Amino acid sequence: MNRTLADIIAAIQPADSGAMRRALSRQRNLTKPPGSLGRLEDVSVQLAGIFGDERPAIRGKAVIVAAADHGVVAQGVTGYPQEVTVQMVLNFLSGGAAVSVMSRRLGVRQIIVDAGVAADLPEHPELHSVRIGKGTADISKGAAMSRGEAEQCLLAGIEIAVETAQSGADLIAAGEMGIGNTTASSAITAAFTGASPQETTGAGTGRNAEELARKATIVQRALEVNSPDPSDGLDVLSKLGGFEIGVLAGVALGAASMRRALIVDGFISGAAMLIAHALCPTVRDYLIASHRSAEKGHGIVLSHLNLLPLLELDMRLGEGSGAVLAMPVVEAAASCLSEMATFGEAGVSDRDDNEVEATIGG
Amino acid sequence: MNRTLADIIAAIQPADSGAMRRALSRQRNLTKPPGSLGRLEDVSVQLAGIFGDERPAIRGKAVIVAAADHGVVAQGVTGYPQEVTVQMVLNFLSGGAAVSVMSRRLGVRQIIVDAGVAADLPEHPELHSVRIGKGTADISKGAAMSRGEAEQCLLAGIEIAVETAQSGADLIAAGEMGIGNTTASSAITAAFTGASPQETTGAGTGRNAEELARKATIVQRALEVNSPDPSDGLDVLSKLGGFEIGVLAGVALGAASMRRALIVDGFISGAAMLIAHALCPTVRDYLIASHRSAEKGHGIVLSHLNLLPLLELDMRLGEGSGAVLAMPVVEAAASCLSEMATFGEAGVSDRDDNEVEATIGG
Numbered sequence: 147m148n149r150t151l152a153d154i155i156a157a158i159q160p161a162d163s164g165a166m167r168r169a170l171s172r173q174r175n176l177t178k179p180p181g182s183l184g185r186l187e188d189v190s191v192q193l194a195g196i197f198g199d200e201r202p203a204i205r206g207k208a209v210i211v212a213a214a215d216h217g218v219v220a221q222g223v224t225g226y227p228q229e230v231t232v233q234m235v236l237n238f239l240s241g242g243a244a245v246s247v248m249s250r251r252l253g254v255r256q257i258i259v260d261a262g263v264a265a266d267l268p269e270h271p272e273l274h275s276v277r278i279g280k281g282t283a284d285i286s287k288g289a290a291m292s293r294g295e296a297e298q299c300l301l302a303g304i305e306i307a308v309e310t311a312q313s314g315a316d317l318i319a320a321g322e323m324g325i326g327n328t329t330a331s332s333a334i335t336a337a338f339t340g341a342s343p344q345e346t347t348g349a350g351t352g353r354n355a356e357e358l359a360r361k362a363t364i365v366q367r368a369l370e371v372n373s374p375d376p377s378d379g380l381d382v383l384s385k386l387g388g389f390e391i392g393v394l395a396g397v398a399l400g401a402a403s404m405r406r407a408l409i410v411d412g413f414i415s416g417a418a419m420l421i422a423h424a425l426c427p428t429v430r431d432y433l434i435a436s437h438r439s440a441e442k443g444h445g446i447v448l449s450h451l452n453l454l455p456l457l458e459l460d461m462r463l464g465e466g467s468g469a470v471l472a473m474p475v476v477e478a479a480a481s482c483l484s485e486m487a488t489f490g491e492a493g494v495s496d497r498d499d500n501e502v503e504a505t506i507g508g
Numbered sequence: 509m510n511r512t513l514a515d516i517i518a519a520i521q522p523a524d525s526g527a528m529r530r531a532l533s534r535q536r537n538l539t540k541p542p543g544s545l546g547r548l549e550d551v552s553v554q555l556a557g558i559f560g561d562e563r564p565a566i567r568g569k570a571v572i573v574a575a576a577d578h579g580v581v582a583q584g585v586t587g588y589p590q591e592v593t594v595q596m597v598l599n600f601l602s603g604g605a606a607v608s609v610m611s612r613r614l615g616v617r618q619i620i621v622d623a624g625v626a627a628d629l630p631e632h633p634e635l636h637s638v639r640i641g642k643g644t645a646d647i648s649k650g651a652a653m654s655r656g657e658a659e660q661c662l663l664a665g666i667e668i669a670v671e672t673a674q675s676g677a678d679l680i681a682a683g684e685m686g687i688g689n690t691t692a693s694s695a696i697t698a699a700f701t702g703a704s705p706q707e708t709t710g711a712g713t714g715r716n717a718e719e720l721a722r723k724a725t726i727v728q729r730a731l732e733v734n735s736p737d738p739s740d741g742l743d744v745l746s747k748l749g750g751f752e753i754g755v756l757a758g759v760a761l762g763a764a765s766m767r768r769a770l771i772v773d774g775f776i777s778g779a780a781m782l783i784a785h786a787l788c789p790t791v792r793d794y795l796i797a798s799h800r801s802a803e804k805g806h807g808i809v810l811s812h813l814n815l816l817p818l819l820e821l822d823m824r825l826g827e828g829s830g831a832v833l834a835m836p837v838v839e840a841a842a843s844c845l846s847e848m849a850t851f852g853e854a855g856v857s858d859r860d861d862n863e864v865e866a867t868i869g870g
Contacts, residue, residue, distance in 0.1 A: 176606075177596070177599055177604060177605060177606075178605075178606055178825050179587075179588075179824075179825070181824075182823065182824050182825040183606060183823055183825055183829070184802060184821045184822030184823040184824065185821040185822055185823075186821060186823065186833075225541075225859045226541075226857065226859055227857050229857055230856060230857050233854065233855060233856040233857060234539070234856060236854070236855075237539055237849055237854040237856060240849070240854070241847075242539060242847075242848055242849025242853065242854050243539060243540075243848065243849070243854075244538075244539075244540055244545060244844050244848055247840075247843045247844050247847045247848050248840045248843065248844065250843075250847075251836075251839055251840055251843040252836055252839075252840065440546060456821065457819065457837075458820065459546045459547040459548060459818065459837075460546030460547055461544065461545055461546040461547075461548065462541075462543075462544050462546065463540050463541070463544040463545055467545070470840075471548075471836070471837060471840055474613075474614055474833070474836035474837075475819075475821075475833060475836075477613055477614075478609075478610045478613055478614065478832075478833055481609050481610065481612075481613040482606050482609050482610065485603075485604075485609045485612075486604055486605065486606055486609050487599055487602070487604025487605070491604065492595065492598070492599040492602070492604050492605075493595060493598075494592060494595040494596060494599055495588065495589050495591055495592050495595060497587045497588055
């Protein structure tokens with residue numbers, strides 16, 4: 147492992163438990179019945195731990211959408227042709243894709259990354275090109291990429307996340323585009339969790355049961371041909387791909403190194419987090435799961451990372467759309483903790499039992 | 509029934525089915541796999557029907573928080589003293605309450621309504637005073653208010669909603685504050701749905717099983733003493749209260765009359781919708797359920813109105829906090845339908861089967 151990558155990973159610190167304790171104590175004194183903000187209270191305490199501040203402030207939000215192609219599409223695993231990857235990148239850049247529309251509406255900066263699209267892309271001010279290769283190799287026949295390329299993906303993602311954090315984003319969403327990448331994600335999920343390809347393989351953009359069965363068989367073959375080592379995140383990434391998944395794993399490491407919250411999107415974004423987590427379990431402290439995707443393997447990913455998603459809206463689009471959609475919920479959680487009045491400040495009568503509890507606890 | 513109220517109700521039109529058909533057809537041609545935006549697609553089609561436009565635009569958002577007191581608190585049904593109602597109204601006005609913080613963060617105009625708080629309130633530019641009375645009468649001993657007062661509540665809510673719509677709000681959230689109002693809501697829910705007081709009565713802000721059992725007994729007594737007629741919304745409102753619930757029922761009727769979407773908050777807001785729905789079943793077309801509250805009776809309300817909530821975050825605060833939190837999701841749904849590129853516009857290759865389907869369907 148490259149010294150730079152090892153250094154970055156070694157420098158990632160756990161969430162600040164002191165700030166989390168102070169946040170919990172503050173939550174108890176805010177003008178509301180204890181626990182009545184439900185999951186928002188948990189998220190607010192996590193944010194306090196991430197930012198090291200019991201009054202977490204969210205100034206900026208960004209979504210990093212990494213795109214790449216997958217050689218495994220040659221096996222007929224998807225309903226869309228490979229050219230859709232590059233076409234959708236252009237759609238992101240012109241603002242017509244779902245994640246672009248949502249980002250514009252919800253005040254989220256969109257950063258598009260060409261991690262390795264098969265076709266050439268024009269220069270564009272919003273396009274960040276890191277291009278590890280022109281799509282991965284077919285994982286049903288061998289490794290997706292070399293170990294060196296896998297490291298390049300991670301370092302590129304780290305750099306992008308660090309720049310994004312430095313430019314003012316406190317919440318960073320991880321999204322992706324890549325025809326064939328649910329196949330890679332199913333293989334990654336099976337490799338790390340021990341679940342079978344039948345359990346981790348869902349429809350993706352496919353159309354019918356026949357295609358689904360074929361896809362699970364390809365995932366099985368990818369695992370047999372490559373024998374990825376689940377204790378080695380770099381090995382799994384290099385063998386199963388893809389470039390965009392590696393970049394997003396790097397984005398998570400970079401966000402954690404900068405103490406920023408990483409909002410995980412769906413299944414493919416989640417598979418990238420499995421790789422980041424294998425490289426650095428502490429990264430888990432910085433992850434917030436946005437939604438539960440309708441894609442079958444996603445529940446397995448969430449369980450493995452012990453993440454409880456905020457939204458459950460039967461979405462299965464990817465692109466970071468679920469992560470962007472959850473951002474206002476995360477913002478509201480932070481704002482309530484930081485800006486709500488306490489019982490004392492507002493002159494609101496507390497319940498007698500809560501006063502006792504607050505005295506004991508705080 | 510007052511002619512004005514009857515006129516308003518008679519003028520409420522169903523959602524525009526033509527706009528909904530055009531919206532469905534447009535959804536099929538947007539650059540994403542069909543159905544991949546899940547619940548957002550359903551919401552977007554509903555919005556098309558509400559606004560009569562297959563490209564729904566949301567310009568402004570407002571939350572109307574109605575507050576009032578409940579005579580039934582004399583029966584010891586809550587964990588907080590009655591003075592908390594007025595204290596929280598002041599907390600809304602100074603911006604320290606959860607709904608105030610969220611509204612500020614998410615760009616939602618906050619409108620506070622004194623529908624009948626027991627204590628006097630100071631003049632305040634953001635406080636809309638309609639004050640039907642100084643709290644309702646104790647429903648365990650008789651009617652909450654007169655039939656004339658119930659009508660006054662509805663007309664006041666209608667007027668506020670119409671003004672709010674005219675001032676630019678396309679999404680209107682309904683929130684409330686009133687110590688004792690879960691007791692009234694449990695009684696209303698039992699009256700309309702036939703569920704037992706044990707089924708509709710939850711903890712509210714109460715503390716233990718003893719208080720809960722006592723509360724269910726009081727709800728039972730309120731139903732026995734008053735015999736509300738579920739076919740007559742005005743009768744149920746006048747007998748069980750409260751003033752803020754009546755105002756919110758009026759807000760729903762007013763929003764529907766102006767073809768605006770009404771975002772329902774939790775249990776109490778939902779109970780108000782049961783009254784609006786009893787007066788005018790068409791109002792259902794304009795309701796969007798924001799979240800599933802942790803308060804026990806809420807599921808019964810949602811089932812009765814056939815509403816599926818967008819969020820499930822174990823919240824149980826009221827104030828309109830869940831409704832405000834769901835607004836960005838509703839906005840994102842509208843924006844995706846209105847602003848996403850179609851396959852043709854973006855030059856993205858569609859799946860072959862979808863092209864056929866689109867030809868047949870659209």
